Each structure stands twice: as C-alpha cells, then as structure tokens.
Amino acid sequence: MSNKVLEHIAWKEGKLHLLDQRLLPQQTVYRICVSVEDVVESIREMYVRGAPAIGISAAFGMVIAAGEALEKGLNEKEIREYLVQAGEALNGSRPTAVNLKWAIEEAGHWLASNENLSPQDIYRGLEKLAINIFEEDIINNRKIGFNGSALVPQRATILTHCNAGALATGGYGTALGVIRAAVEEGKDINVLVDETRPLLQGARITAYELVRENIPAKLITDNAAGHLMSMGKVDLIVVGADQIAANGDAANKIGTYSLAVLAEYHGIPFYVAAPLSTIDLNITSGDEIIIEERSPDEVTCLNGTAVAPEGMVALNYAFDVTPAKLITAVITEKGLAEKPNREKIASLFEA
Amino acid sequence: MSNKVLEHIAWKEGKLHLLDQRLLPQQTVYRICVSVEDVVESIREMYVRGAPAIGISAAFGMVIAAGEALEKGLNEKEIREYLVQAGEALNGSRPTAVNLKWAIEEAGHWLASNENLSPQDIYRGLEKLAINIFEEDIINNRKIGFNGSALVPQRATILTHCNAGALATGGYGTALGVIRAAVEEGKDINVLVDETRPLLQGARITAYELVRENIPAKLITDNAAGHLMSMGKVDLIVVGADQIAANGDAANKIGTYSLAVLAEYHGIPFYVAAPLSTIDLNITSGDEIIIEERSPDEVTCLNGTAVAPEGMVALNYAFDVTPAKLITAVITEKGLAEKPNREKIASLFEA
Numbered sequence: 001m002s003n004k005v006l007e008h009i010a011w012k013e014g015k016l017h018l019l020d021q022r023l024l025p026q027q028t029v030y031r032i033c034v035s036v037e038d039v040v041e042s043i044r045e046m047y048v049r050g051a052p053a054i055g056i057s058a059a060f061g062m063v064i065a066a067g068e069a070l071e072k073g074l075n076e077k078e079i080r081e082y083l084v085q086a087g088e089a090l091n092g093s094r095p096t097a098v099n100l101k102w103a104i105e106e107a108g109h110w111l112a113s114n115e116n117l118s119p120q121d122i123y124r125g126l127e128k129l130a131i132n133i134f135e136e137d138i139i140n141n142r143k144i145g146f147n148g149s150a151l152v153p154q155r156a157t158i159l160t161h162c163n164a165g166a167l168a169t170g171g172y173g174t175a176l177g178v179i180r181a182a183v184e185e186g187k188d189i190n191v192l193v194d195e196t197r198p199l200l201q202g203a204r205i206t207a208y209e210l211v212r213e214n215i216p217a218k219l220i221t222d223n224a225a226g227h228l229m230s231m232g233k234v235d236l237i238v239v240g241a242d243q244i245a246a247n248g249d250a251a252n253k254i255g256t257y258s259l260a261v262l263a264e265y266h267g268i269p270f271y272v273a274a275p276l277s278t279i280d281l282n283i284t285s286g287d288e289i290i291i292e293e294r295s296p297d298e299v300t301c302l303n304g305t306a307v308a309p310e311g312m313v314a315l316n317y318a319f320d321v322t323p324a325k326l327i328t329a330v331i332t333e334k335g336l337a338e339k340p341n342r343e344k345i346a347s348l349f350e351a
Numbered sequence: 352m353s354n355k356v357l358e359h360i361a362w363k364e365g366k367l368h369l370l371d372q373r374l375l376p377q378q379t380v381y382r383i384c385v386s387v388e389d390v391v392e393s394i395r396e397m398y399v400r401g402a403p404a405i406g407i408s409a410a411f412g413m414v415i416a417a418g419e420a421l422e423k424g425l426n427e428k429e430i431r432e433y434l435v436q437a438g439e440a441l442n443g444s445r446p447t448a449v450n451l452k453w454a455i456e457e458a459g460h461w462l463a464s465n466e467n468l469s470p471q472d473i474y475r476g477l478e479k480l481a482i483n484i485f486e487e488d489i490i491n492n493r494k495i496g497f498n499g500s501a502l503v504p505q506r507a508t509i510l511t512h513c514n515a516g517a518l519a520t521g522g523y524g525t526a527l528g529v530i531r532a533a534v535e536e537g538k539d540i541n542v543l544v545d546e547t548r549p550l551l552q553g554a555r556i557t558a559y560e561l562v563r564e565n566i567p568a569k570l571i572t573d574n575a576a577g578h579l580m581s582m583g584k585v586d587l588i589v590v591g592a593d594q595i596a597a598n599g600d601a602a603n604k605i606g607t608y609s610l611a612v613l614a615e616y617h618g619i620p621f622y623v624a625a626p627l628s629t630i631d632l633n634i635t636s637g638d639e640i641i642i643e644e645r646s647p648d649e650v651t652c653l654n655g656t657a658v659a660p661e662g663m664v665a666l667n668y669a670f671d672v673t674p675a676k677l678i679t680a681v682i683t684e685k686g687l688a689e690k691p692n693r694e695k696i697a698s699l700f701e702a
Contacts, residue, residue: 025660192666195650197548197572200658203651207663219650219665221548222574223606227642227671230608255574257581258613265612291578299546299570300554302653307551309376312558314570315543320578 006212008167009048009056011131014067016060020047021167022199025208036065036086043093043100046199050168051242051278052137055099058090059130062107066123079122080111095290096251096319098243098280103133137170140275140333144174145181148238148273148331152178155188156235159225162196162253163205164240164273174240174273176209178331183215191217192234194225196253198298198316222255229266237263238331241274248324248340249286250274254317260326272322273331276348286321294318357563359518360399360407362482365418367411369399372518373550376559384408387416387437394444394451397550401519402593402629403488406450409441410481413458417474430473431462446641447602447670449594449631454484488521491626491684495525496532499589499624499682503529506539507586510576513547513604514556515591515624525591525624527560529682534566542568543585545576547604549649549667573606580617588614589682592625599675599691600637601625605668611677623673624682627699637672645669 008019016033022045023029031047033039039061042048048057065086069079087104094100110129117125152158158179162168165176172180182189191210196202203219210217220228228234237259243251250256250272263270283289296314300306308314330337334351337344359370367384373396374380382398384390390412393399399408416437420430438455445451461480468476503509509530513519516527523531533540542561547553554570561568571579579585588610594602601607601623614621634640647665651657659665681688685702688695 026657195548195658197546197574203659203663208660211660211662217663219647219659219663221605221650221667222572223548223604223609224666224668224671226609226612227605227668228666230671253574254572254578258574258577258609261577261616262609262612265616296570299572303656305654306377307546308554308570309559309562311562312554312568312570315575315579316572317575317578320575320581 009053009134009170011060016057016064018042018048018057021049021205022046024204033064036061036068036089039064040089040093043090049201050163051097051099051240052169052174052275053167054094054097055103055277056130056134056137056170058100059103059107059133061090062086062104063123063126063130066126070119070123074119076117076119076122079119083107083111095292096242099277101280102277106133134170137275138172141169141172141174141177143333144273144275144331145172145177147333147335148178148271149181149185151236151269151271151329151331152182152187152189153235157190157192157233159192159194159228159234159237159259160206161194161202161239161256161259163201165206165209167205167209168240174275175238176206178238178271178273179215189215191215192228193217193219194222194255195219196255197222201253225259226262229262229268234268236269236271238271238273241272241278242319243283243289244272244274244279244330244345245283245285245289246281246345247285247342248327248330248337248345249289250322250327250330251286251289251291251319252322254320257320257322260322264326269328270326271329271331272327275333279345281346281349286323289321291320292318360404360485360521362411365415367408367415369393369408371398372400372556373397375555384415387412387419387440390415391440391444394441400552401514402448402450402591403520403525403626404518405445405448406454406628407481407485407488407521409451410454410458410484412441413437413455414474414477414481417477421470421474425470427468427470427473430470434458434462446643447593450628452631453628457484485521488626489523492520492523492525492528494684495624495626495682496523496528498684498686499529499622500532500536502587502620502622502680502682503533503538503540504586508541508543508584510543510545510585510588510610511557512545512553512590512607512610514552516557516560518556518560519591525626526589527557529589529622529624530566540566542566543579544568544570545573545606546570547606548573552604576610577613580613580619585619587620587622589622589624592623592629593670594634594640595623595625595630595681595696596634596636596640597632597696598636598693599678599681599688599696600640601673601678601681602637602640602642602670603673605671608671608673611673615677620679621677622680622682623678626684630696632697632700637674640672642671643669
C-alpha cells in the first residue's frame with residue numbers, strides 16, 4: 001500500500017486530514033484538523049500514531065498555527081511567539097516519539113534562519129517545509145527498505161511488532177519498508193505479526209497493510225513469539241523505533257525489549273529500522289528516554305468493555321527501551337549502524 | 352478465596368456443577384453437567400480450565416459415565432467397557448493438561464484392582480475416588496503454598512502468568528497458592544499479573560481472585576513483563592504447569608517460556624508450582640509434550656468482535672514448553688526440585 005492508495009495523512013486546502021487509525025481495520029474514517037488543538041488531540045488520542053507520522057502531523061500542525069495567527073491579524077513578532085506556543089502544545093501531545101520534537105525544531109530552524117517575513121511568507125514557508133518533511137519521509141523509507149533488504153535472506157520468516165508500516169510514517173514504512181523491499185526484490189517472505197497489546201496495532205494495522213498487499217503473514221499473540229523462536233521458526237526480527245539515543249539504545253512499543261532479549265537468547269538477528277529523524281543525539285542513552293504511561297483502561301478494557309474485575313489496578317507503559325547491545329543493526333536511510341554504539345550512530349549523520 | 356467461598360466445582364446429587372470461567376469476572380453462571388458429553392464439552396470449551404481442575408472434572412466425568420451405564424442397565428463387564436470409552440472421550444477433550452489423563456488412569460487403576468463389583472459399587476467407588484481427588488488437590492495445594500512460600504522473601508513483588516489459582520485447581524491454587532501462603536505468613540507481597548492473551552485468564556481470573564482477597568496486585572500486558580524486569584521491579588516469578596516431563600521440562604500457558612528466558616537474562620528466580628499429578632514420568636522430555644493449537648478466532652477476535660482484518664490468518668498455540676534448565680525450582684506438595692532434572696523429579700515420587 002503506497003501512500004497514494006490509502007491517504008492516511010493528507011493536506012488539503014489548509015486542513016490536515018488524518019485517517020482515524022483507532023478504528024482500523026473495521027472503519028475508514030477521517031478526522032479533519034482545522035486547529036492546533038485538533039492536531040494535539042489527534043496525536044494524544046492516537047488518531048495518528050507512529051513516530052514519523054506524528055512528526056509529519058506536527059509539521060502540518062505548525063502550518064495550521066501560522067494560519068490561526070494570520071486570521072488573528074498578528075504581526076510577524078506576534079506570529080513567531082504564537083508559533084513557539086503552538087510548538088510547545090504540539091510537543092506536549094506525546095512524550096516518547098522524537099520525530100515530533102524534531103519536526104517542530106525543523107520549523108523553528110526555518111523561522112530562525114528567515115527574518116523579515118510577511119505573515120503569508122511564514123505560512124507558505126512552513127507549509128513548504130511540512131510537505132517536504134512528508135515527502136522526504138517516504139523517500140527515506142524506501143532507502144531504509146533498500147538498505148534493510150540487503151540483510152534479509154532469499155527465503156525468510158520475519159517477525160515484527162506493532163506497526164512500523166506505511167501508516168506509521170509518511171508511507172512505505174520503516175520495518176515494513178524493509179519487508180516490502182524484500183518482497184519487491186522477489187524474496188520469499190513470510191511475516192509473523194505480533195498483535196501488540198494493549199492497542200493491537202499489529203493485529204489491526206500491520207495485518208491490514210499486509211493483507212492489502214497479499215504479503216504472506218500470520219498473526220500471533222505477543223506471548224507466542226518466544227515459542228516460535230524456540231522452534232526455529234523466526235529467521236529475523238525487524239521493528240521500528242520511537243526514539244533512538246546517541247548510543248544506539250532504542251525506545252519502541254512495549255514488548256520490543258522482550259523480543260530483543262529472546263532474539264539474543266536464540267541467536268536471531270534483531271534489527272531496528274528508523275530514519276535519522278528518530279535519532280536524538282542530545283539523548284545520551286536510553287536511561288534518559290521518557291517512557292509514556294498511558295491510561296490503565298487500555299489494559300483493563302477491550303472494545304470498551306471491562307475484562308478485568310472492578311478494583312483491579314493496571315500499569316500501562318507504552319514503550320520500553322532496548323539497549324544497543326541487543327540490536328544487531330540500526331537500519332537508516334543513510335545506511336546501517338551494525339552493533340550500534342555512539343561512534344557508529346554519529347557517523348550516520350556524517351554520511 | 353477458598354473453594355468454600357466460591358464453589359467453582361461442585362458435586363451435587365450426581366451432577367457436576369461447573370462455574371463457567373469463560374464469563375468471569377462479569378458473570379457468575381454455572382453449567383450443570385449431567386452427561387459425559389457435557390463434561391467433555393465443558394473441558395474442551397474451557398468452562399473449566401487449569402490442569403488440576405480439569406483432572407477433578409474428568410474424575411467426576413467418570414462417575415457420571417458410571418451413572419449412565421447404570422441407567423442403561425448394563426452388567427459389570429459392559430460397564431467396564433463403557434467406562435473405557437468414556438475415559439477415552441474425556442481424555443480427548445484437551446491434549447496438554449496431564450492431570451486429565453492422570454485422573455482417568457486413577458479411575459482405571461481403581462477399577463482394575465477391584466473385581467466382582469455391582470454396578471452400584473462401581474458408581475460409589477468412582478464417586479469416592481473423585482471426591483478424594485478433589486479434596487486431596489486442595490490439601491496438596493496448601494502444601495505447595497507452604498513449600499513455595501519458603502522461597503519468597505519477606506518483601507517481594509511476584510510476577511505470575513495466566514491463572515494457577517483456586518479456580519484452576521480444586522482450591523487455593525498452585526502458583527497463587529504460593530502467593531496466598533506468603534501473604535498468610537505476613538509477608539509484604541505485591542503481585543504483577545500478566546493479562547495472558549489470548550484468553551486473558553490473568554486479567555479475568557487471577558485478577559478476580561486477588562481483588563477478592565485484597566492482595567495488592569497490578570495488571571500488566573504480557574508485553575510489559577520484560578520492561579518491568581529490566582527496571583528491577585520483579586523479585587521472582589511463579590507459574591503453574593499443565594504438564595511436567597520426567598526431566599523437569601514444563602508445559603504451561605503460551606508466554607511462560609518467554610518469561611523464563613527473560614528471568615534467566617535478568618537473574619530473577621523462576622518457579623513452577625504444581626502437584627505430582629501434573630508430572631508425567633512417561634514423558635521423557637518437553638520434546639514429547641503435545642502442544643494444543645486452538646482456534647485462530649481466539650487471536651483475531653475480542654469479545655466476539657474481529658480486531659484483525661478479514662483474510663488475516665492467525666496461529667494459536669495454547670502452551671509452550673519451558674526447559675528444566677530455565678526453572679529455578681519445581682515446587683510440589685512433596686517438596687522442591689531445585690535446578691530440576693530427571694533424578695530430582697524422580698526423587699519427589701519417592702518422598
């Protein structure tokens with residue numbers, strides 16, 4: 001599924017159209033964001049999810065903010081102040097996806113390096129930047145796919161967790177980009193999809209992408225991954241990332257760390273596929289990554305119905321951190337960081 | 352919750368009353384089994400689950416079979432043949448829980464060692480045996496609890512998977528028996544409960560038992576266990592078993608193996624609590640254990656609603672095997688098998 005086929009993010013006449021991914025695969029409903037608050041809520045409530053897709057949405061959120069400032073008739077200085085506040089609001093919508101922070105910083109850099117702008121110039125400049133971030137993301141994912149596919153044998157069963165696919169990005173996907181590229185190169189690929197509790201992005205979204213493209217895939221509970229590895233039924237694992245620290249430690253959907261430990265135990269390669277925009281060189285190591293805790297209701301309820309008894313408390317960490325030592329390679333648009341460490345991550349930015 | 356408080360298995364006037372555990376915690380509905388076929392279906396469809404509880408139900412299933420034979424006016428020889436067939440039907444209801452096979456063998460042994468019986472003698476003898484298996488199970492679980500509690504520090508966070516509680520057994524529980532005993536001894540215990548996809552026995556049943564007894568507990572997704580271990584928030588893990596081989600390899604709910612690997616990686620003790628009736632000395636190692644595959648619908652649907660897209664295939668292994676080398680100790684009513692192996696398992700039967 002290219003972004004062309006299913007427009008999960010679309011910028012139309014100053015409005016951001018976001019496919020409501022919470023309702024997939026049963027319903028295809030769009031939320032039309034006309035205010036910064038709409039974008040903040042869409043990110044926080046996970047209408048849109050996946051670090052790169054969140055970054056893209058935030059970039060358009062900044063354009064919408066510029067539009068709001070225009071309508072208010074603010075002058076350039078006031079617009080710049082308004083945009084700083086909008087950036088902070090967007091940044092606060094979710095804590096772990098670093099592409100969010102990155103996209104807002106990109107807007108900030110553009111504003112800082114362009115002075116004496118008319119309000120219209122600001123709007124058009126930010127719009128051009130957002131579209132560029134969107135388009136670049138898809139291009140980068142194709143490069144990630146190409147670079148990652150080189151690591152995939154001619155015949156392989158690949159396990160993935162959560163959704164690091166077209167819908168988590170501008171299009172094509174990171175982890176699913178690697179799988180797509182391998183399939184496009186004619187390799188014989190089978191995919192094992194972790195359902196990925198609590199929000200089931202694997203069962204709902206990754207499965208949706210793979211079924212649409214007729215890529216052979218089987219859904220499993222997260223509990224079954226270890227068993228399948230022990231039976232020799234997993235050749236490699238590839239996941240996305242929400243944030244990668246300067247030393248290569250990677251935050252991703254809760255359960256990723258368990259997979260990495262299991263992969264290590266079974267001698268199975270464990271790959272993290274992500275664009276450079278997911279790497280935050282200001283974060284020294286995984287210890288500094290903020291792990292979002294979400295509502296316990298995501299664990300205690302299914303489809304809005306309580307499964308746990310009344311009075312049962314739940315913990316709901318949305319992410320975990322996989323240390324670099326458990327990662328066989330980080331796959332980026334600039335190439336691989338095999339056995340990632342501080343130097344190898346830094347060198348990606350020099351490539 | 353003792354068995355007295357919530358009668359999940361009750362034998363009343365020749366009928367087996369089984370709490371429908373599929374509906375917990377929302378509904379408390381009983382299925383009244385009046386035929387062998389009722390019992391077979393109740394085991395297969397998981398009205399009753401948990402290896403010891405399945406064994407107890409099967410023992411009563413044999414009594415019901417004797418009652419059916421009585422009603423048909425069969426003679427002793429015909430009754431014995433009828434009971435062999437009933438035993439085979441019960442045995443085929445689920446493949447992994449060895450207590451099922453064990454309970455039917457116990458009935459077979461009793462029949463083999465008692466000749467020239469009236470039909471009424473057969474009925475009363477099997478009834479006495481079933482009640483004895485039921486009562487012994489609770490007594491054994493208290494012993495398992497006592498033996499296991501000796502391994503629990505004065506203050507501990509204990510992670511458990513699935514439900515190896517009162518409801519999985521005659522009462523008191525195996526893994527939860529260890530937790531109950533530690534609490535009864537005044538230890539400061541917190542429990543982390545894996546929700547245990549696909550059928551959520553952790554979220555539905557273990558949580559239910561713990562909330563009823565005010566034992567401090569938090570529910571987590573199965574994905575969160577590794578993250579919590581990496582944060583040093585798990586002191587020990589205790590689970591039940593559906594079958595233990597002669598060498599100490601243990602089959603238990605899918606996901607148990609992953610926990611054992613994670614425990615090994617983090618240096619966390621990993622205990623399996625089960626009665627001797629769960630150990631099958633005829634099974635040489637875990638390689639011989641038959642792993643039940645259940646309907647893919649358990650993975651693709653939640654509360655009867657599809658979560659995965661149409662056309663998505665799912666694998667649904669109900670159990671996995673944890674090799675003995677990953678088990679710190681098997682906790683039984685006859686004591687511990689620490690670092691279990693063939694000799695230590697055998698010696699439990701000599702105790």
